[in-house]
Amino acid sequence: MAVYKKTYRPYEGKLTPGWSRFLVIPRYAFTEFHGKRFLSLFFFASFIYPLICALIIYVQHNASALNLLGVQGQGARGLISINVTFFMNLLGWQSVLALFLASFVGPGQVSPDLANNALTLYLARPFSRVEYVLGKMSVLAILMSLMTWIPGLLCFALQGYLEGWQWMKDNARLASGMFFGAWLWILMLALLALALSAWVKWKPAAGGLMFGVFFVGSAFGAVINAVQRTTWGNIFNIGHLVGVVWVQLFEGSNRTTNGAVFFRATAGEELPLWTCWMALAALSLICLYMLARKIRGAEVVR
Amino acid sequence: MTETLISFANVSRFYGEVLGINNVNLTIPPGITSLVGPNGSGKTTLMNLMTGLIRPTQGEIKVLGIAPEHPEQLCKVVGYCAQFDSCPKGLTGYQFIYWFLRMHGLTAAECDRKTNAALERVSMTAAAGRPVGAYSKGMRQRVKLAQAIAHDPQVLVLDEPLNGLDPMARAETIALFREWGQNGRHVIVSSHILHEVDQISDQVILLSQGYVVAEGEIKGVRDEVKEQPMQILVRCNDPGGLAARLFQQDHMVEAKISRDRKGLLLRTTDADSFYLLLNKVILETGLEVESIAPADDDVNSVYQYLIGGEGGTV
Amino acid sequence: MDPVIELDGLEVRFGKRVILKKLKAALTGRSVGLLGPNGAGKSTLINTLLGFHKPSAGTARILGRDIRTHAREVRSLIGYMPENDAYISSMTGVHMVRLMAELAGLPPEHALERAHEAFFYVGLGEVRYRAIGTYSLGMKQAAKLAQAIAHGPKLLFLDEPTNGLDPPARARMIQLIQEIRDRGDLHLLLSSHLLHDVEECCDQVLILKDGNVAAFCNLEEERRANRRFLELETRGENNGDFLAAVEKLGCETAPGAQGRLKLIMPDGVEVRRLYEIAAGQNVQIRRLNHKRDSLEDIFLKAMENPDGRL
Numbered sequence: 001m002a003v004y005k006k007t008y009r010p011y012e013g014k015l016t017p018g019w020s021r022f023l024v025i026p027r028y029a030f031t032e033f034h035g036k037r038f039l040s041l042f043f044f045a046s047f048i049y050p051l052i053c054a055l056i057i058y059v060q061h062n063a064s065a066l067n068l069l070g071v072q073g074q075g076a077r078g079l080i081s082i083n084v085t086f087f088m089n090l091l092g093w094q095s096v097l098a099l100f101l102a103s104f105v106g107p108g109q110v111s112p113d114l115a116n117n118a119l120t121l122y123l124a125r126p127f128s129r130v131e132y133v134l135g136k137m138s139v140l141a142i143l144m145s146l147m148t149w150i151p152g153l154l155c156f157a158l159q160g161y162l163e164g165w166q167w168m169k170d171n172a173r174l175a176s177g178m179f180f181g182a183w184l185w186i187l188m189l190a191l192l193a194l195a196l197s198a199w200v201k202w203k204p205a206a207g208g209l210m211f212g213v214f215f216v217g218s219a220f221g222a223v224i225n226a227v228q229r230t231t232w233g234n235i236f237n238i239g240h241l242v243g244v245v246w247v248q249l250f251e252g253s254n255r256t257t258n259g260a261v262f263f264r265a266t267a268g269e270e271l272p273l274w275t276c277w278m279a280l281a282a283l284s285l286i287c288l289y290m291l292a293r294k295i296r297g298a299e300v301v302r
Numbered sequence: 303m304t305e306t307l308i309s310f311a312n313v314s315r316f317y318g319e320v321l322g323i324n325n326v327n328l329t330i331p332p333g334i335t336s337l338v339g340p341n342g343s344g345k346t347t348l349m350n351l352m353t354g355l356i357r358p359t360q361g362e363i364k365v366l367g368i369a370p371e372h373p374e375q376l377c378k379v380v381g382y383c384a385q386f387d388s389c390p391k392g393l394t395g396y397q398f399i400y401w402f403l404r405m406h407g408l409t410a411a412e413c414d415r416k417t418n419a420a421l422e423r424v425s426m427t428a429a430a431g432r433p434v435g436a437y438s439k440g441m442r443q444r445v446k447l448a449q450a451i452a453h454d455p456q457v458l459v460l461d462e463p464l465n466g467l468d469p470m471a472r473a474e475t476i477a478l479f480r481e482w483g484q485n486g487r488h489v490i491v492s493s494h495i496l497h498e499v500d501q502i503s504d505q506v507i508l509l510s511q512g513y514v515v516a517e518g519e520i521k522g523v524r525d526e527v528k529e530q531p532m533q534i535l536v537r538c539n540d541p542g543g544l545a546a547r548l549f550q551q552d553h554m555v556e557a558k559i560s561r562d563r564k565g566l567l568l569r570t571t572d573a574d575s576f577y578l579l580l581n582k583v584i585l586e587t588g589l590e591v592e593s594i595a596p597a598d599d600d601v602n603s604v605y606q607y608l609i610g611g612e613g614g615t616v
Numbered sequence: 617m618d619p620v621i622e623l624d625g626l627e628v629r630f631g632k633r634v635i636l637k638k639l640k641a642a643l644t645g646r647s648v649g650l651l652g653p654n655g656a657g658k659s660t661l662i663n664t665l666l667g668f669h670k671p672s673a674g675t676a677r678i679l680g681r682d683i684r685t686h687a688r689e690v691r692s693l694i695g696y697m698p699e700n701d702a703y704i705s706s707m708t709g710v711h712m713v714r715l716m717a718e719l720a721g722l723p724p725e726h727a728l729e730r731a732h733e734a735f736f737y738v739g740l741g742e743v744r745y746r747a748i749g750t751y752s753l754g755m756k757q758a759a760k761l762a763q764a765i766a767h768g769p770k771l772l773f774l775d776e777p778t779n780g781l782d783p784p785a786r787a788r789m790i791q792l793i794q795e796i797r798d799r800g801d802l803h804l805l806l807s808s809h810l811l812h813d814v815e816e817c818c819d820q821v822l823i824l825k826d827g828n829v830a831a832f833c834n835l836e837e838e839r840r841a842n843r844r845f846l847e848l849e850t851r852g853e854n855n856g857d858f859l860a861a862v863e864k865l866g867c868e869t870a871p872g873a874q875g876r877l878k879l880i881m882p883d884g885v886e887v888r889r890l891y892e893i894a895a896g897q898n899v900q901i902r903r904l905n906h907k908r909d910s911l912e913d914i915f916l917k918a919m920e921n922p923d924g925r926l
Contacts, residue, residue: 008737010801011730011768015721018688024718028711117702118712121763124666124696125720126688297668298659340782341753440654465780468653468809469915494782497812501874577851577900584891591887593905605783 021127025135026142029109039104043143046097050151053090054158057082061162082159084250085260087174090152091246092260095185098144099214105143106193107206109136114198114294123297133194133291140190149182177250185242188280191287198294214238234271238283239263241276248273305367306332308352308457308488313361315347321512322347326361328507328517330490334483336499337492338601339509340609345492346385348509349459352490353382366456366488378406381450385461385492387442389434395445396421396430399452406453420452423478425471439466447475457488464493476502496602506601510609524599530607531555531569533597534576539590541566547583551575567597618680619644620771620803621665625674628657628664635660637827638674643805645819645834647797650807651915652824658807659699661824662773667691679770692720695764699775699807702760705749709735712748713763720767727766734762739788754785761792771803772796778813793817815911823918831918835911846879847872847907848890852899861893876903 033039060082113119122132156175160168168175193210200206217236224233234240243263308330315322323344337345350356351363354370354377368375389398399420403413421427424444429437434445443466450458458479464472479502483489493499499506500520507517516523538544545557545566553572560567570576573596583589597603619642628636636657652658663669665676667687676683678690704712710731717727735744738758743751748759757777764772777793778786794817796802808814814821815835823831850858859877863869865885872878881887887904894901 008765008796008799008802009733009768010770011722011726013726014723015692016718016723018721021719021721024715028715112704112706116705117698117700118704120698120700121696121702121716122719123668124691124694124698125716125767126692127719128688297666298663338783340784438654466809468656469651469811469912470653470919472809473916494780494786495810495812496783573902574851574900577902578898581891581895581899581901584888585895588888591891591904594901595903595905602783610784 018126022131022135022138025132026138029136029139033105039101042101042104043147046094046101046147047151049093049097050090050155053086053151053155057155057159057162084174087152087156087178088246088250088260090155091148091178091181092263094148094151095182095260096262098147098185098189099210101143101147102140102189102193103207103210106140106190106210107197107200107203109139110194110197110295111201111203111206115201119295120297129292129295132295136194137187137190140193141186144186144189145182148186149179152178152182173250173252177246181242181246181249184245184280188238188242188284191284191291195287195290198291231271235275235279238280240271241279244270244273244276245280306486307364308366308490309362309364310351311362311364313351313358313363315351315356316359323351323509323512323514326514328514330488330505330507332483332486332488333504334479334489334491334502335505335507336503336601337490337507337509338494338496338499338605339515342511343509343609344512345509346461347512349382349461349490349492352457353380353459355382378453379456381453381455381458383446383450383458383460383463385465387434387446389442389445391435392433394431394433395426395437395441395448398434398445399449402449403452408453416452416454420448423451424448425474440468440471443467444471451478451482455487457490458482459490461492462494463491464495464498472498496605497600500600500602503601506604508605508608515608516604520601520604521599523604527604527607530598531571532573532576532599533567533569533603534573534594535565535567535597536580536594537565537592539564539592540587543587544583544589547587548576548579551579564592619677620679621648621805622677623674624676626661626664626671626676627673628660628669629672630669634672635827636664636671639824639827639829641822641829641832643820643822645803645836646800647793647804647806647818647820649814649818649821650805650824651809651811651814651821652830653919655826656824656830657827658824659775662696662775662805662807665690666694666696666773692767693770695767695769695772697760697764697772697774697777699779701756703748703751703756706747708747709740709744709751709759709762713759713766716763717766722767730766730768731762734766735759737765738762738792753780754782757781757785757789761789765796765802769802771805774804774806774808776808777806778808778810790816811911811915821911821914823915825919825921830921831914833914838914844881844883845907846881846887847903847905848877848879848901849875849903850877850894850899851902852894852897857897858893858899861897862890865889865893878907 113122123129153175156178192213196206196209200209217238218240221233221236221240224236225231239262243260246260246263308328310326310328313326314324326348337348339345347356351358351370352365354373357370363370365376366379368379370376393401396417399417400413403416404410408416418427421430424447426441426444426448429441434442437445443463447460447463450460464475467475476498479489479491483504491503503520505518506520506523508515508523516526518526536544541559541563545559545568548554548557548568553570553575554568555571556569558567559565568576580594584591598607621643623639623641626636626639627634639661650658650661660669664671665678665683667683667690671684679693681690681693683690707715710728713731713734714727717730718724722730732744735741738761740755740758740762743755748756751759757779761774761777764774774793778789781789790813793804793806797804797817804817806814806817819836820834821832822829852858859869862879866882867885868880870878890901893899
């Protein structure tokens with residue numbers, strides 16, 4: 001007979017690879033999201049628009065479906081053209097939904113860790129501040145990617161499959177624009193959400209600020225434009241900045257559009273491209289600085 | 303006579319349905335009295351009742367003859383140092399104490415003098431000009447203490463006053479309590495550090511789950527717990543032989559030999575006889591004794607007997 | 617024996633202020649106590665060893681690894697129980713300890729196993745599925761200890777582990793710490809203001825003052841040293857006579873705390889002689905123990921040195 005006592009035993013097993021440790025954070029965050037019904041519903045609802053887009057693409061290429069709609073021949077092409085506008089609008093709408101998602105999910109990322117000093121525990125492990133921020137950003141990045149460029153690229157792939165290889169080569173810019181444009185937006189949102197979550201303790205306030213930064217910023221910019229009779233006020237309008245960059249990504253030098261739904265840069269008022277990049281970079285740096293101030297192992301009291 | 307006592311007569315305090323303390327009868331003489339008990343046993347309730355911050359649901363309290371229904375009189379004689387920090391934001395240490403004194407109606411010059419004296423007492427003069435929010439834990443504790451003693455009260459009620467203080471500050475604060483107690487004032491201290499309670503208190507009050515389980519001088523309390531025979535630990539070179547000799551006596555109840563075979567833990571109903579017998583045994587048998595100590599006449603053991611292990615981590 | 621923690625001229629500055637002034641020490645015991653007045657630099661030392669502050673000069677080695685170059689490896693060997701509250705209130709106990717264990721590198725299955733084990737070990741088996749925000753103070757302290765040991769570190773930093781605990785919980789925490797110390801495969805660094813706790817749990821003590829090492833002593837050796845110092849408590853009719861007789865033997869006497877008597881026995885006089893006197897006078901010797909410098913004496917002596925240097 002053997003009697004076993006519950007006791008401490010040292011750990012001698014193997015460890016997970018260092019580089020993948022930051023993925024622990026998104027894994028844990030997603031298990032927590034399972035329980036939140038509203039979030040799950042919202043997430044699934046955000047696929048509606050891409051599904052409609054896919055349907056449109058399919059219908060365009062399906063003669064019997066067109067017959068059903070009573071449209072024939074060349075007229076079909078004109079129904080809804082699958083071009084830059086189409087994809088930019090897709091990206092635009094999904095990005096607005098991503099903003100909503102970030103406002104729900106973002107505030108709850110960092111503030112619980114700071115509320116009761118748990119950050120010390122995180123950083124007392126072989127885990128750095130950079131990995132922490134990367135892990136938290138991944139939570140948002142993964143969700144937002146699933147909402148933005150993944151469905152977008154899938155639609156592109158569907159169109160390419162139905163139209164043929166040549167179309168894909170000619171319109172490759174659409175795919176890259178979708179991909180990089182989405183990532184630009186995702187990174188901006190993630191940084192902003194985390195910075196706000198680190199500085200603002202009350203979650204509804206942090207969520208509200210997310211919206212505030214965009215809408216108040218654009219209103220402020222509009223006011224400056226009106227008062228000073230200039231276009232530089234648009235620097236505060238993040239939608240404008242992002243829109244300009246997107247136009248560049250999607251279309252290069254020959255523009256036909258001026259952005260997508262929310263990310264419109266009103267014609268004649270566009271800021272030069274380099275200005276937009278600089279402004280966005282400045283915003284990112286501000287967010288990174290805010291994060292660096294708050295995410296520390298130990299407070300330094302001077 | 304009642305002017306020098308704090309008395310509780312059949313005092314109960316309930317928070318709605320939740321019990322604070324139930325049917326407490328106490329008379330607290332001057333000197334250092336310690337309140338001991340697990341978290342949630344009613345220590346803070348008792349202190350709040352003493353300082354007049356809350357009123358009893360039932361019963362009568364008198365602090366040096368003053369009832370808590372007269373706060374203007376009570377506040378002059380009672381100083382309170384709470385467990386949790388509660389300082390208005392933005393005030394410096396000096397301001398905190400100064401304005402508190404002003405509320406007592408003293409003149410500005412008098413308040414200034416007393417504030418500086420109190421800060422001096424707790425060695426916080428240097429840091430008095432900085433906001434309390436910037437203080438370390440130990441400094442905040444000392445400012446709270448200064449605020450409690452500034453108006454020279456007759457009764458000091460202190461809720462875990464040594465929390466966060468380093469050993470030297472502890473010793474200084476304990477010296478302050480001793481001085482106060484010897485001057486005939488009442489110092490009521492609540493603490494979890496039982497061996498400190500042993501060292502400094504004249505009286506002890508044990509609370510558990512809202513009831514007073516024991517009160518009085520520590521030695522006296524132990525003697526009262528008659529169901530438990532005295533435990534004595536003897537470290538010597540022949541515990542077995544000693545035990546054999548002792549078992550011949552009627553008053554011996556139990557003897558345990560320690561693991562390393564160099565110690566004997568024994569229980570007896572008559573400690574005096576045991577000690578006198580021990581003198582004889584040592585001389586007759588040449589027993590070498592390394593140390594002797596009563597194992598349970600301190601607050602720790604009384605606590606174990608009367609309150610036990612409830613209120614632990616789970 | 618290889619030192620567990622070795623401080624090699626460690627200097628830490630905040631801006632212009634020097635907080636730790638070129639500390640040099642080699643800590644080898646199973647369990648080392650870290651003492652010092654407020655502001656001496658204890659928390660700064662612990663934070664520096666954990667890598668939260670960068671040393672401005674010198675370095676330190678933990679189990680042979682340099683904290684400047686191998687900071688990550690050092691942190692994988694350490695378990696830290698901070699002084700302040702440290703928890704995520706919405707998570708259950710097991711969930712948080714699992715998360716922390718996985719972040720330390722344990723694979724998920726092992727992390728889960730060890731999280732449960734850790735909870736049972738610290739005595740929180742019953743409440744491990746409850747949200748930590750609902751725990752009492754004692755439970756939160758124990759949960760902090762659980763997260764510190766779950767990933768199987770080789771060195772534990774315990775910062776004021778008995779803070780705010782009521783007597784039974786304190787006793788349990790001390791007992792746990794003593795069990796951990798006695799295991800031998802897990803070293804401890806215990807920082808506390810309660811000299812009593814340090815005396816019970818530690819073999820060696822490092823005392824800091826104003827950023828310098830004020831004293832470093834080995835409690836085991838102190839205890840085993842010179843047997844000539846005694847502390848007595850007597851009860852009987854003629855304590856005065858007893859005192860006189862003892863002094864006639866050649867002992868130096870002095871009054872001690874709580875009415876006890878401190879004695880220094882000269883060579884040649886044994887404890888037996890004291891008992892002879894006691895038997896003769898019908899006096900009970902209620903308490904007798906050998907006292908070398910207790911930790912309190914050592915600490916106070918260390919504090920008296922003007923610039924805090926040994």
